[in-house]
Amino acid sequence: MLVLVAAASAFVSLWSGNTAATATLPNGTFTFNDVMAYGFSYRILDGDDGETIIQLGDLGDAGRTFIPMYEGVLREDGSNDQGTIWKVENLEALDDRFVAWPQHHSNIRVQFPAGAATGEVEGRWYFESEVAGGAGGQSTIEFAIREFDEDGRARWVSGSGGGVIDRGLTYDEILASDSLDIGMTLEDGDCDDERGGYGPCTWRSAGDGRFEVIDSDGIVVMKVHIDLDDAR
Numbered sequence: 001m002l003v004l005v006a007a008a009s010a011f012v013s014l015w016s017g018n019t020a021a022t023a024t025l026p027n028g029t030f031t032f033n034d035v036m037a038y039g040f041s042y043r044i045l046d047g048d049d050g051e052t053i054i055q056l057g058d059l060g061d062a063g064r065t066f067i068p069m070y071e072g073v074l075r076e077d078g079s080n081d082q083g084t085i086w087k088v089e090n091l092e093a094l095d096d097r098f099v100a101w102p103q104h105h106s107n108i109r110v111q112f113p114a115g116a117a118t119g120e121v122e123g124r125w126y127f128e129s130e131v132a133g134g135a136g137g138q139s140t141i142e143f144a145i146r147e148f149d150e151d152g153r154a155r156w157v158s159g160s161g162g163g164v165i166d167r168g169l170t171y172d173e174i175l176a177s178d179s180l181d182i183g184m185t186l187e188d189g190d191c192d193d194e195r196g197g198y199g200p201c202t203w204r205s206a207g208d209g210r211f212e213v214i215d216s217d218g219i220v221v222m223k224v225h226i227d228l229d230d231a232r
Contacts, residue, residue: 025052025074025086026117028228029066031059032146040127041066047073054088054110069098077109080168082124086110105129109165113148119209119226121148126165143180147171154203154213154222156186186213 031041040056043066047053055068070091077087088108093099107130113123125146133139144158147170155171161180163169174180184190189197198215203224206212213222 025112026228028116028119028226030116031066031225031227033059033223033225040069043068044074054086055094056088068094070094070102072108074110078166080111080166082111082168083114084111085165104132106132111165116226117228119228121203121211121224121226122150123148124168124170128165145169145171145174148203148211152202152204154186154201157182157184159183 025044027044027046029041029043041059042057043055045053045055052074054072054074056070056072057066057068059065060067071094072088072091074086075089076084078085086109088110091102091105091108093102107128109126109128111124111126113120113125115122125148127144129142131140131142140160141162142158142160143164145156145164147153147155147157149155157171157174159174159180159182161177164174164180167173169177175182175185185197186201187197187199198221201213201215201221203211203213206223209226209228211224211226212220213224215221
C-alpha cells in the first residue's frame with residue numbers, strides 16, 4: 001500500500017494559521033489508509049535527552065496496524081508562514097528489508113498542521129526528501145502534500161521540484177507552478193499514465209480521531225486515524 005513520492009518514493013511543523021512561534025509536536029500515531037498511497041504513515045514519540053523521535057511506516061492487518069519501517073530524530077529546520085519546518089536526522093531502517101530507502105534519500109523535511117496536536121486533520125501535511133541522482137549524479141527533490149481544507153475538500157499531490165515546504169505552497173499553487181513536476185493527485189491519479197484517480201473528494205470526521213475521504217458518489221475511498229494515546 002505504500003507508494004513513495006514521484007515514481008516510487010515518499011512526510012511534518014504545526015499549522016493552522018500563524019504558528020511560527022510554536023515548535024511543539026504531538027506525540028501519537030498518524031495513519032493514512034491510502035488506497036492510492038501518497039507516502040508514509042508515522043508515529044511521533046519522546047526519545048532520550050529530550051529528543052523527539054519520528055517513525056515512518058506502512059499499514060498492515062487490512063489497514064489497522066502501524067508497521068514502523070524507519071526511525072529518526074526531528075530537528076527544527078526553518079519555518080514558513082504555516083509554522084516550523086522539521087528535518088528528520090539520523091534516519092535508520094528498523095528492519096533489514098527496508099535498508100535501501102535511507103541510502104538514497106536524504107534531507108527529509110516534514111510539517112504537520114497545528115490541529116494534529118489535538119487530534120484534528122484539517123490543514124496541510126507536507127513531506128519532502130532529496131533523492132540521490134542516477135547516472136548523471138544530479139539529485140532530485142521529491143514532495144507530497146495532503147491538504148484537508150476548511151471547506152471540506154480533500155486534495156493530495158506528489159511530485160518533484162524544490163521549494164514546496166519553504167514557500168508553504170498550497171495544492172493550487174503547486175499545480176499552477178511551472179517549476180514543479182506533478183506525479184500524482186488524488187483527483188486524477190497518476191499523471192504520467194492516467195491510472196486511477198477519484199475525481200473531486202471531500203473529507204469528514206467519523207469521530208474518535210477518525211476521518212474519511214469520500215468521492216462525489218459518497219463512497220469512502222480513504223481513511224485517516226489520529227491516535228494521540230498511541231505513542232509507542
